[in-house]
Amino acid sequence: MLTLRCARQTRAFLFSPSAFNAAVSHLLIASSSSSSSYCSIQPYALSTTDLSGSQSEIRRSEIVNCFREWFMTRKIPLFDRIYEILRTQEEASMDSSLSSLNLYLDESLVLDVLRYDPKDVLSCLKFFDWAGRQPGFHHTRASFDAMFRILSKAKLMSLMLDFLEVFVKQNYARKIRYYNILVIGYAIAGKCETALLMFGRMRFLGVDLDMFSYHVLMNSLVEHGYFDVVEMVANEIRNRGFQNDITHSIMMKSFCKQNKLERASEYLHNLAQDGNGQINGIAVGTYVDALCKQNQFERAGMLIEELRSNGLVPTEHAYGVWIRHLVVAGKLDAALEFLKDKQGIEGYVPEVFRYNMLIGKLLRQNRIEDVFDLLADMKERGIVPDNVTMNSILCLLCKVGKMHIALELFDSRSEFGLSINYMAYNYLINSLVGGVRVDEAYNVMRSSIEHGYIPGPKTLLIVADALCREGRLDEMKDLVSFVIDQNIMPNKMAYDKFVLALCKARRVEEGYMIYDMLKQTKKEFGQGTRNELVKGSIELGKGDIAVRILVDMIENGYMPKRLLFRKTLACLLRMDNPEDKFLQLLEMLLARQQLTPSVIYNFFIDGAGYAGNPELAGHVFEMMKRSGVEPGLRSHILLFFSHLNTGRISSALHIFSEMSTKWNNKKLWRAIVVGLCRIGKPDHASQVMDSMKAKLLKPRVECYEALVKAYCDIKHYEKAIEYVNEMTRMGRPISSFIGNVFLLNALKSRELYYTWAYLSRREHLTPACWMLGHMVGVFSGAIRGVDTEELEQLIGECFLIDTYTINILLRRMSMYGIDNALEYYNKSLEKGYEPNRWTYDIIVHTLAKGGRFEECRKWRDEMLKKGFEVTEATIRLL
Missing domain, CATH: 1.25.40.10 (Tetratricopeptide repeat domain)
Structure with a gap:
């Protein structure tokens, strides 16, 4: 027989990955009776390092079967058959099937069947009813008590009360002392006043409770706080000579529930000194429980040792209570030490639920070795595992990575009734x-x-x-x-x-x-989910779905972003009967009044313009005026862009001319300049800028940025440099945006630098503009002899470096080899720069281009993990 000591000796073998199965076998599958009956799997035979796949599969199957055999020790085939009949058959066939089992019905059998699966309340009721109808058998108070407790634990109080009302009408009711049963039933159901009423009626009729019923009533009175009546019932029990160890246990519970711990201590010691055998371990455990709840652990421990030493009082129950409170208080080492001490000296064997409590806490703290010790101890001592034990073993197998065994046991759970x-x-x-x-x-x-x-x-x-x-x-x-x-x-x-x-x-x-x-279940979605649904609907041309979700967003108090609204309306305008649906949606939103009318009209003007329908945008604009809502500057700008974006430059400029007479502010002029540049018309934008300056309005930096980018895009570098010179002459610094545009163009060719060199000889450039040109020359390689660190310092003197700048530099480094790029990337991280999608894509693209695919995959995985998508160009390369 495998001992706990042997289990510890094999633990070193247990934690080697190749031999876990052997250790599990040694720790958990040993027989509790004889060496010939246990599953004899040896460690060397289970090492997966020297087994073929089929052999390893066989060994795994043996281990699962051994677990199954241990679990099956809790099963009783006859009772399984009884419950199968109760669960699956109708009343007529059920009666005959149960009768065919030739059961010898007595109180003991009925109690055993009811306690076998008390959670299956319906089957228990069916069996109780069937047994009560069998000739020659009459239910006892104990069987009624068991049935009542099953109903009570399932919290089926109304069913229990109905049961009490009708049970006397059954044939067996006339053959038992049904007043006793009524008192027991109402007491267990918590109807103490009704139980006392029944008791009074009995006494009036000259009938009395028996010993069992008195104690059930007394216990219920204590449980439900009728302490003033408890002493009266206790006196009745004493007067009839029914007093025994159960009476004393209930009295101890009464004192403890009333927090009369000194009275309880005196009562307990008096019983112990009498030495008449009328004190049991439950009374001691009740008092220990009360002390521990008051955090008086030292006093409780001393009491246990005192009572154990005199040998007059059984202390096993108190041991279990003590261990439970140590575990609850987190004193696991003390609980384990106490258990081992009492096992070694007194042969103490805890009940299965005490083992379960310890194992559960140890599992949560990942104390795997201690869990194995306890499981081995349970197996050695013949403890039948219950449902909690088996669940703990499944958790243990998961924790140590043996999912194949855990899953096989999970799949076999119906065999041994594992819930x-x-x-x-x-x-x-x-x-x-x-x-x-x-x-x-x-x-x-x-x-x-x-x-x-x-x-x-x-x-x-x-x-x-x-x-x-x-x-x-x-x-x-x-x-x-x-x-x-x-x-x-x-x-x-x-x-x-x-x-x-x-x-x-x-x-x-x-x-x-x-x-x-x-x-429809009133569950609320995040704004991001709605946005993605709208975007996905737009991509697939499902404008009706996009509109429904957009309306739902507005009804739930979310303000859709302008871009999302714009794209939704544009998608709607690509469907059948687009303008009718467009205007119907406009009218619906205006009627619901969740957004202000001006906001709604602006959304629809913008959407029509984005969809390339300036006539519809103009129609909405006129509707806005007719409804009494005066179009503001934003409405006019949106109408302007509806014409501009469809290439109707002259009509757009005509609208602008009308606007400029009404509004003469920088916001309007900036929008027009930026808008013209965005559609690739920098010369028109330049003319508007000149008009703006003629009106003594100082252009904002966004205007210069838009013009510089637009001229660089068509490689009119001379105009771009002139605008940078003009801006810096006004005392404005070079923005990161302009600096990055120059860097990006310098990365592509040296033409920008050559233009700058030509202009620097012909015109007087500001120091800032000259420095920017010099930086372009170094960056493009036209000016040599400057290393990366000096280049970064030079850029920093021209404009503020941002993540976009870092990415351009990283791209330049990658042209000279990925190792240079990675070195620069690491230095950037040290300086506190956060990599973005483009940072990762540059590295992934360069690695793939250099054929370093293993590294490339690692970087791509990290990129995806951070939520960044690979660009199409890199995907094609991969």
Whole structure:
């Protein structure tokens, strides 16, 4: 027989990855009776390092079978058959099937059957009813008490009271002392006043309770705080000679519940000194429990030792209570030491639930060795594992990475009646996802929900992430539909992620279906999810879906961004009967009054212009005026751009001319200059800028930035440099935007530098403009002899370096080799710069171009993990 000492000797073998199975066998599968009966699997035979795949599979199967055999020790085939009949057959066939078992019905058998599976209340009731109808058998007070306690524990008080009302009408009711039963039933149901009323009626009729019923009544009075009546009932018990150790235990409970600990101590010591055998371990345990709840651990410990030393009082129950409170208080080492001490000296064997409590706490603290010690001890001492033990073993197997064994036991749970609890489900699901076994994790999660265990928000989110990450959207869709049908609401982030995943997979209609289903359950979505649904609908040309979600956003108090509204309206205008739908939506939003009319009109003018329909934009503009809403500067600017963006330059400038007579502010002029530059008309923008300056309005820096970029885009570098010179002559510094535009063009060719060199000889450039040109020469390689650090310093003297600047420098470094680029990247991180999508893409692109694909994949994975997408150019290269 394997001893605990032997288990410790094999622990070193246990924690080697190749031999875990052997250690599990040694620690958990040993027989508690004889060496010939245990599953004899040797460590050397289980080492996976020297086994073929088939041999390893055989050994794994043996281990699972050994676990199964231990678990099966809790099963009684006859009782399993009884419960199978009760659960599956109708009343007529059930009666005959139970009768065919030829059961010898007595109180003991009935109690054993009821206690075998008390959670199956319906089956217990059926068996109780069937047994009561069998000839020659009459239910006893004990069997009624057992049935009442099953109903009470299931919190079926109304059913119990109905049961009490009708039981006397049954045939067996006339053959038992039914007043006793009524008192017991009402007492257990917590109806103490009714129970006392029944007791009074009995006494009036000259009938009395028996010993068993008196104690049930007395205990219920204590439990429900009727302490003034407890002494009276105790006196009745004493007067009838019924007083015994149970009476004293209930009295101890009464004193402790009233917090009369000194009275309880005196009572207990008097009983111990009498030495008449009328004190049991429950009374001691009750007092120890009360002391521990008052945080009087030292006093409780001294009491246990005192009573143990005199040998007059059994202390096993008190030991269990003491261990429980040590565990609850987090004193696990003290609890383990106490257990080992009492086992070694007195042969103390805790009840299974004490083992379970210790194992559960040790598991949470990852004290795996101690868990194995306790499990080995349980197996050695012949402790039959209960449901909690088996769930703890599943959690343990998950913690040490033996998911294959845990899953096989999970799949076999119906064999030995294992009911998986919440903690085990979470361990299984999280471990399977961690081991990239998403299918199995999904199946376990479905099972948990079907059995009433709802995964926590974190677990649900982990599975949702895994399913979405692997593109298992059909499973995710089924899961969401299932939890909605079951009226289970997942964590907000979980269904947000799922809808987003459907959008990314271009399954927008399915995403909207889930969105609509969840919306009907009053669940609120994040703004990001709605935005993605709208964007996905627009990409697929589903303007009707995009509009419905946009309206839903507004109704829920969200203000859509102008760009999103613009693209939605443009998508709507590409559908059938576009203008009718467009104007209907306008009227609907105006009627609902969730946004101010001017905001709504501006959105629709902008949307029509973006869709390339300036006539419709003008129509909305006129509607705005007719409705009594005076168009402001923004409305006029949006109307201007509706013409400008469709290439109607003359009509756009005509609108601008009208605006400039009414509004003469920088905002208007800036919008016009920037807008003309954006459509590639820098010469028109330059003329507007001249008019602006003629009106003594100082152009804002955005105007110079737009003109510089527009002229650089068409390689009219001379004009770009002139505007930089003009801006710096006015005392304005060179912005990062302008500096980066010059750097980007210098990266492509040296033409910008040559233009600057020509102008510097012909015109008087400001020092800032000259320095910028010099920097362009160095950056483009036209001026040599400057290293990277000096170049960065030179750039910093011209303008403020930002992340875009760093990326341009990184791109320049990559042209001289990826190692240079990586070295520069690391230095940038040290300086506090945060890499963005372009930073990563430059490195991934350069690595792929150089054929360093393994490094490239690592950088790409890190990039994706941070939420950045690879550019199309890099994807083509990969």
